[in-house]
Amino acid sequence: MTVASSSILAELLQDITAPDPKWLKQARAHLDILTKPRGSLGRLEDIATRMFAIRNGDLSVALTKAVYVFAADHGIVAEGVSAYPKQVTQQMVLTFLANGAAINVLANLHQAELTVVDVGVDADFGQLPGLLHKKVRRGSRNMLHEAAMTEDDLNSALQVGLDLACAAHEKQQTLIAVGEMGIGNTTAASVITAVLTHQPAATVTGKGTGLDQKARDNKISVVEAVIRKHFALNQDSASDPIEILRRAGGLEVAAITGMVLGATRHGIAVIADGFISTAAAALAYTINPTVREYLFPGHRSDEPGHRFLLEYLGLDPILDLDMRLGEGTGAVLAMPIIESALALYKQMATFASAGVSGAIT
Amino acid sequence: MTVASSSILAELLQDITAPDPKWLKQARAHLDILTKPRGSLGRLEDIATRMFAIRNGDLSVALTKAVYVFAADHGIVAEGVSAYPKQVTQQMVLTFLANGAAINVLANLHQAELTVVDVGVDADFGQLPGLLHKKVRRGSRNMLHEAAMTEDDLNSALQVGLDLACAAHEKQQTLIAVGEMGIGNTTAASVITAVLTHQPAATVTGKGTGLDQKARDNKISVVEAVIRKHFALNQDSASDPIEILRRAGGLEVAAITGMVLGATRHGIAVIADGFISTAAAALAYTINPTVREYLFPGHRSDEPGHRFLLEYLGLDPILDLDMRLGEGTGAVLAMPIIESALALYKQMATFASAGVSGAIT
Numbered sequence: 001m002t003v004a005s006s007s008i009l010a011e012l013l014q015d016i017t018a019p020d021p022k023w024l025k026q027a028r029a030h031l032d033i034l035t036k037p038r039g040s041l042g043r044l045e046d047i048a049t050r051m052f053a054i055r056n057g058d059l060s061v062a063l064t065k066a067v068y069v070f071a072a073d074h075g076i077v078a079e080g081v082s083a084y085p086k087q088v089t090q091q092m093v094l095t096f097l098a099n100g101a102a103i104n105v106l107a108n109l110h111q112a113e114l115t116v117v118d119v120g121v122d123a124d125f126g127q128l129p130g131l132l133h134k135k136v137r138r139g140s141r142n143m144l145h146e147a148a149m150t151e152d153d154l155n156s157a158l159q160v161g162l163d164l165a166c167a168a169h170e171k172q173q174t175l176i177a178v179g180e181m182g183i184g185n186t187t188a189a190s191v192i193t194a195v196l197t198h199q200p201a202a203t204v205t206g207k208g209t210g211l212d213q214k215a216r217d218n219k220i221s222v223v224e225a226v227i228r229k230h231f232a233l234n235q236d237s238a239s240d241p242i243e244i245l246r247r248a249g250g251l252e253v254a255a256i257t258g259m260v261l262g263a264t265r266h267g268i269a270v271i272a273d274g275f276i277s278t279a280a281a282a283l284a285y286t287i288n289p290t291v292r293e294y295l296f297p298g299h300r301s302d303e304p305g306h307r308f309l310l311e312y313l314g315l316d317p318i319l320d321l322d323m324r325l326g327e328g329t330g331a332v333l334a335m336p337i338i339e340s341a342l343a344l345y346k347q348m349a350t351f352a353s354a355g356v357s358g359a360i361t
Numbered sequence: 362m363t364v365a366s367s368s369i370l371a372e373l374l375q376d377i378t379a380p381d382p383k384w385l386k387q388a389r390a391h392l393d394i395l396t397k398p399r400g401s402l403g404r405l406e407d408i409a410t411r412m413f414a415i416r417n418g419d420l421s422v423a424l425t426k427a428v429y430v431f432a433a434d435h436g437i438v439a440e441g442v443s444a445y446p447k448q449v450t451q452q453m454v455l456t457f458l459a460n461g462a463a464i465n466v467l468a469n470l471h472q473a474e475l476t477v478v479d480v481g482v483d484a485d486f487g488q489l490p491g492l493l494h495k496k497v498r499r500g501s502r503n504m505l506h507e508a509a510m511t512e513d514d515l516n517s518a519l520q521v522g523l524d525l526a527c528a529a530h531e532k533q534q535t536l537i538a539v540g541e542m543g544i545g546n547t548t549a550a551s552v553i554t555a556v557l558t559h560q561p562a563a564t565v566t567g568k569g570t571g572l573d574q575k576a577r578d579n580k581i582s583v584v585e586a587v588i589r590k591h592f593a594l595n596q597d598s599a600s601d602p603i604e605i606l607r608r609a610g611g612l613e614v615a616a617i618t619g620m621v622l623g624a625t626r627h628g629i630a631v632i633a634d635g636f637i638s639t640a641a642a643a644l645a646y647t648i649n650p651t652v653r654e655y656l657f658p659g660h661r662s663d664e665p666g667h668r669f670l671l672e673y674l675g676l677d678p679i680l681d682l683d684m685r686l687g688e689g690t691g692a693v694l695a696m697p698i699i700e701s702a703l704a705l706y707k708q709m710a711t712f713a714s715a716g717v718s719g720a721i722t
Contacts, residue, residue, distance in 0.1 A: 035463075037445070037570035040684065041463065042683030042684040082721075083720045084398070085718050087718055095715040098710065101709065102396070102705055106705070108704075210720055319698075321403045321405060321679075323402055324401045325401040337680075337697075340467055340694055354455070356453060359571055360445065
């Protein structure tokens with residue numbers, strides 16, 4: 001590891017503390033005196049408990065919600081791994097700015113401030129307003145032949161996420177969703193998942209945006225070849241999350257990893273979206289396991305590799321609706337569920353205040 | 362069957378028509394031109410498609426949401442089947458009126474108009490304002506010894522639901538959730554589920570509001586005894602949904618069955634909540650299978666019998682959060698998901714309008 005990446009890594013690892021367990025205990029005690037059978041709100045109680053601890057025992061202020069969509073292109077698309085041409089990355093960024101994509105609709109509906117970040121799209125957007133211009137380079141390299149990123153590329157992309165987490169903290173955002181747009185990025189996520197979870201490529205590689213079986217077989221072969229090139233004979237790389245990210249990630253994946261680590265440092269709850277953003281979050285968790293305390297998987301993606309990442313993280317998704325769109329859509333869709341859990345925690349009467357009898361013991 | 366129940370049944374069955382399949386086809390075609398990979402919004406696409414058909418191809422008007430909570434007591438509580446004393450039914454009705462229960466919080470947050478209906482609470486509420494006074498009698502009878510309802514009781518309770526569905530239609534409500542409060546009613550739902558789905562009592566009988574294993578074993582014995590008394594040697598009753606409802610239902614279960622059938626007649630989408638309201642909806646579906654076209658299960662309850670009812674209905678729940686509270690909570694919690702599906706359907710740009718390339722074919 002070079003000095004540069006060590007330095008970023010040191011920043012990533014400093015000052016990350018888990019929520020104080022006393023808040024978890026206090027939250028559980030509060031939930032048990034509300035007018036409902038004990039535990040009957042199920043996972044909403046877990047969500048409220050974790051959020052209470054993340055917020056240091058203070059849920060009095062409403063959540064300030066935001067969603068960050070990181071866009072980048074991928075050299076690996078040259079291997080025919082996607083059902084869509086890579087120009088769609090650029091086109092979808094323009095669609096985000098025109099308020100016409102799925103994430104726009106959901107962010108508007110659920111009142112999450114949307115930030116679209118160009119961290120590596122293979123297009124010249126000029127000074128296009130509304131877009132956060134953080135391009136590291138025009139797409140990652142083709143990981144079939146070389147590492148997807150140099151160490152400098154990786155550090156720059158991680159820094160984009162870290163800086164945005166700082167900015168989110170300054171804006172007092174308290175619940176952020178991370179999403180992505182990048183034609184070819186399910187291939188990157190498949191490699192990361194196979195290496196992190198030790199699953200075969202065929203198990204964790206799906207149809208992405210809609211490959212047929214033949215094209216999916218090709219994608220599996222590409223994932224296998226990338227693993228052979230970078231990890232099969234190189235256990236040092238295979239066990240180093242930074243090196244997995246550098247060799248097999250994308251620029252948007254690295255930015256999300258940085259944002260998740262940065263948000264965790266600032267005590268901000270993060271909702272991961274689907275396969276790609278969860279791969280980035282799983283790398284952040286591998287770098288620092290405390291990440292898990294601040295992380296909520298918004299949903300379970302229809303991509304087959306996603307469930308292995310969720311198992312790796314040891315976290316259950318909030319929703320399970322067979323979505324596989326990305327953009328942060330599944331993460332923002334989980335926001336009203338989290339808000340419901342907090343409203344119940346704050347607003348329900350207690351058995352004592354409502355004069356309701358307790359259980360017969 | 363008496364003249365009275367035949368007459369109600371005739372009313373239940375008349376004028377129920379399925380949505381025109383042309384709307385389903387039109388909705389699917391529209392979803393396929395939106396700026397996302399085909400099918401990538403998963404079950405949100407199914408929800409939008411079904412709602413488009415239910416609304417006769419017109420989603421231009423925002424949904425008007427409501428939740429109805431039907432409360433009643435159960436004679437079967439004399440057999441020690443609940444962890445809570447039956448007074449809790451009355452107390453929780455008062456808590457609903459004081460805005461302190463879980464359903465109040467969720468109805469307020471998700472802007473669903475809440476109506477609390479006394480259809481059979483064993484208490485005298487007098488002229489208490491805020492409560493809809495539709496008491497048929499002070500609790501159903503003990504089904505271990507006799508049918509839970511006489512035919513008159515049943516017809517009156519069904520009529521409460523039918524009338525409310527008419528009123529909902531007049532108020533132009535377009536998405537209604539049905540929930541309940543009734544200490545002892547998971548026992549009724551367990552009997553209904555066992556008879557409808559041919560599962561053993563032990564498989565479909567859970568801990569309700571929080572029984573320990575010994576108390577649950579007793580509850581299973583009670584469910585078995587009720588099935589022996591009313592259905593084991595009486596296949597006519599076991600195959601007649603009206604008779605299952607009369608013998609093993611509760612007054613609130615019957616009112617929900619009536620409301621589901623009535624809503625279906627008026628073309629109103631209905632969200633079932635957990636075990637009890639889905640048992641009522643499953644009876645409505647057995648009476649008229651077209652009910653299924655208008656029904657959305659809000660969530661999968663932690664009660665073990667619920668999944669068998671969902672299989673019986675052939676419908677997937679929207680949420681799966683291990684909730685087991687009732688009151689309509691799981692149904693109202695699904696409302697923002699349904700609204701999200703409709704917003705995506707209405708507001709997303711098309712590939713053509715956004716200038717986004719289609720899939721490589």
